[in-house]
Amino acid sequence: MVIEETRRKRLDRGIKVRTETLYALSTWREMAYLIVPRTVLILGLLLLPLILDMYWQRVLCTAGIYAILALAFDFLAAYVGLVCLGGALFIGAGGYISGLLNAYLGWPPLLCIPIATLAGAVISTFVLLPCLRLRGIYFAIVSFMFPLFAVHIIVALNVFGGTEGISALAILPNIWVEQYLILGMIIVSLFAIRRLVNEDIGLILRGIKDNDQAVRASGISITAYKTKAVFIASLMGCFGGAYLSHLYGWLGISLFAMDFSILPIAACVMGGMGSLVGPVLGAFILTPMSEALRGFGQLRVVLYCLILIGFIVYKPEGLMNYLQRKYHQFEYWERV
C-alpha cells in the first residue's frame, strides 16, 4: 500500500539562485513563470487600442503621457534618490519646443517630437543642473518651483503666446499613430529602464541613493551621474510633452500645470515605488478614473488625493509590489 504524500512548494525557489538576477531554468513551467507576466503586459498594452472606442482611445493617449511621466518619476525617486516634484517642467519644455518648431517653422510633428525630446531634455537637465547637489526635501522643493517659475516668466515676458498659448498646431496623422507611438514608447522605456538599473550605471545611481558619500569616496563624481539620470528622465518627460502638444494641437502655460507633477506621483505611490511597472499600471488606472469623474469637478482631485493618502499610509508598497510578492510566493503541490 502506497500512501501518496504531497507538499506545497514555491515555484521560484528552484529558479532563483540565491540572487535576484541569476536564474536557472529547466522546465517549461519555470520559463512560463518568467515569460507570462511580461507577455501579458506587452500584449495587453498593444491590444488595448483595438477594444476601445474613440473617446477612450483619446483617454488612453493621455494615460500614456502620465504613465511615461510616472516612470520617469519612479526612476529618479527610487533609483537615484531625487524626488522630482516638477514633472511639469519636462512636459512644458518638450511641449513648448515641439509646438514652437511646428508653429513658427512649420515642421511636421513626427520631426518636431524627436527634436523637442532631445532639446527639451538638454534644457531641462541644464536648468536642474545647479540644484543637483541638493538632497531630499531641498531638491523636491526647488524642482517643484521650476514649472511655476517658467509660467511666471512666460507671462511676464509675454512670449510664446503668453497666457493664451498657441493653438492650431499640426496634429498627428491619425488616432492609430497617436496610440501606438505612446504605447511603443512606454514599452521601450519601461524595458530600457529596467535594464539600465541593473547595469553599472544603474548600480552607481542606486549607490548614490543609498549612500552618496561612499560613492564619492569611491572616486565617482555624483554630480556627473545624477546629471545622466536626470537627462534620461527628462528625455521621457519631454517626449511626453512634445507628444501632448501635438495630441491636442495646442500649447500654453497649462503645460506647466501642477497636474503633470501630481498625478504621476499618485500613480507611482499607487502602483508601487521602485517597481517601474507599477507606476505605468497606476497611471492607466488613475487617468481613466479621473476622466470618468470629470463630471464631478473638483471632487475628482479630492478623490485621487484620498486614494493617494490611503495608499501611502496603509499600503506603502503599492499595488505592483504587492502583486509581485504574491506572484513570487506562488505555490504548487508536489508529490514527495
Add this chain to the structure above:
Amino acid sequence: MDGEALLQVKNISKSFGGVKAVMDVNLSLFKGEILGIIGPNGSGKTTLVNLITGFVRPDSGEVLFKGKKITGIQPHKIANLGLTRTFQIMRPYHSLSAFKNLIVPLNSPRVRRSRGGRLGDRDAVAIDILEEIGFQRDAYVPYKTASSLPLGYLKRLELARCIAMGPEIIICDEIFSGLSMAEIATMVPVLEKLEMEGVTIMMIEHRLRELFRLVNRVIVMNFGEKLAEGIPEEVMKKQDVRKAYLGTEVDNVGG
C-alpha cells in the same frame, strides 16, 4: 622612514560654530607604514579624516599628497588619486548585493585607467576581492544583499570598497569597533597583506591592543590638537597622554 612623506598635513584647522574640531594639526604619512591615530571621543579624529579626504573644507592649512596640494579638491578626485577612506558609520548600498557594492568603485576613473579603459568581468573581480577579504564564496555570502549582512562583514565590505580602488593610501576610520576578537583576527591579516603590498595605511582606532600590534607609529589627539607622536609603547608612557586618553592611571596597555 625618512625621505619625502607620501601625505603631509600642514597646520590644518577646522571649527564648527564655536567648537574647534581640529586645531593646527601637522602630520606626515610615509610610504608603506601603518600609522595609528588615537584619542578620546570627540577629539577630532574623524574630522581630520574628513579634512584630508576633502569631505570637509579646512578653515586654514593644507594637505599635500605626493608633494601636491589637494585641499579644496573634490572628494571623488582625491579618491581617484589613490587616497581612499572607510566610513565610521556603516552604510553600504543596502539595496545591492555585496559584490554589486564593489561595482561602484570598479567603475571609477582610477580603476578604468589602470585597466586600460577596459573593465572586463567586473562581477568576477568584485567576488575575488571579497573572497580575499574573507567572504566565503561557497556560502554565497558575496551574493547576499548588503542589508542582510552582519556588522563584521559590513566592515570588511567597507575595506573591500577601498581595496577595489587599488589605492596608495587607505584611511580606516574605526574599522575594528564593534567587532569581536575573532572577527578582528580575520581582518588583521588582510591589513598586513596590504602593508606587504606597499599600501600605506592610516588607522583611527579605539581598540588599542589590536592597533598596537599593527602600527609602527601612533599619534594621540585630544581636543582637536596633536598631543603626542611616536612609538606606541613610549607614547603610552607619557603622563599627559594617559590622563587625556584614559582618564586615570591604567597599566598594561599596549602589551
Add this chain to the structure above:
Amino acid sequence: MDILIYGTVNSIVLALIAVGFTLVYGVSRIPNFAHGALYVLVGFLTWSFINDLKINYLLAVTLSLIISALLGAIIYRWVLIRLRGMATSEIIASFAVSLIILEGLRMQGIGGFKGFIGPYYILPPFIEGKMRIVGVLIDFQRLIIIGGGLAIVLLLWIFTHHTKVGLSLRAIAQDERAALMLGIDSDRAAVIALSIGSALAGLAAVIILPLGNVTAEAGYKVLIDAIAVCIIGGLGSWAGAVLASFVLGFAMIISTALFGAVWEKVVLVGAIILILILRPSGLLGKQKELEERV
C-alpha cells in the same frame, strides 16, 4: 516712503505666513505642505461663522483657530505619524491633504455641500468696518498687521524660550535622540508643533485676509510664499525666516514698483532657486544638513 511702508507690511505678512511652517519643520522635520490650505480654511471658516451662523467676530476667530489647531493635530495623528522620517512621503501626503482641503473648498453642489464657496462670486467683506479708516498713508488693517505680526513673533519667542513646552520643542528640534532620552515625547511635541503651526497659519489668515478677499487659490500662493521664506532663511531657523521675509518682502515690492506686478512672482521663485544654488542651507541655516552628514 511708500516702498518703505508697504515693504514693511509685505515683509510682516510673509513672516506671519512663514513662522508656522518653520515652527513645524524646526520641531518635527516635517515640511507641512498643508500649511497654505489651513490658512485658507481658517479664512473661510471664520467667514461662514460670521455670515452663516451669525457668531460675533472674536468668537468666530477663536473657534476657527481651535478647529485649525485640531486639524493640524489630526493630520499628524492619522497620516504623518506613520510616515516619519520618509521626507518624500511626508511631502506627498501633506500636499495631498492640502489638495483635499483646497479642492474640497472649491467643490460645488455635491453631497449637500451647496456650492458653499464660489471663489470669485462671493467676496466675503471680511474687514471689520471700524478698521477701514484711512490714516495719512495706510489703513488701520495694515497697522494691525504690523503690530500683530510683531506681537506674534515676540510671543513665539517668549513661548519657545521661557515656557516648559516651548523649551521641550526646541530640545526636540536640536537633538531628537537626546530629547527622547530626557523624557520628551517626540510625537507629542510634533502634535503640539503641528497644532501651533496650524493655528499660526490661521492667525495669519485672520490678520492678513481682511486686506483682500478669500480665494482657494490663495492657498497655493501662501504655501509657496511660506516655503520661499523658509528656504531662503534656512529651513527650521526662525531668525532666518524673519530676516528672509524682510529681504523678500522688500524685493517683491521694489520689483513691483520698478517693473510691474507680473515680475513679483519671478523675483520670488527666482530668489529661491538662486539661494538654493548659492547657499543651499539658506541665509541663517545650519550647514549640517549638507556638509557634515558623512
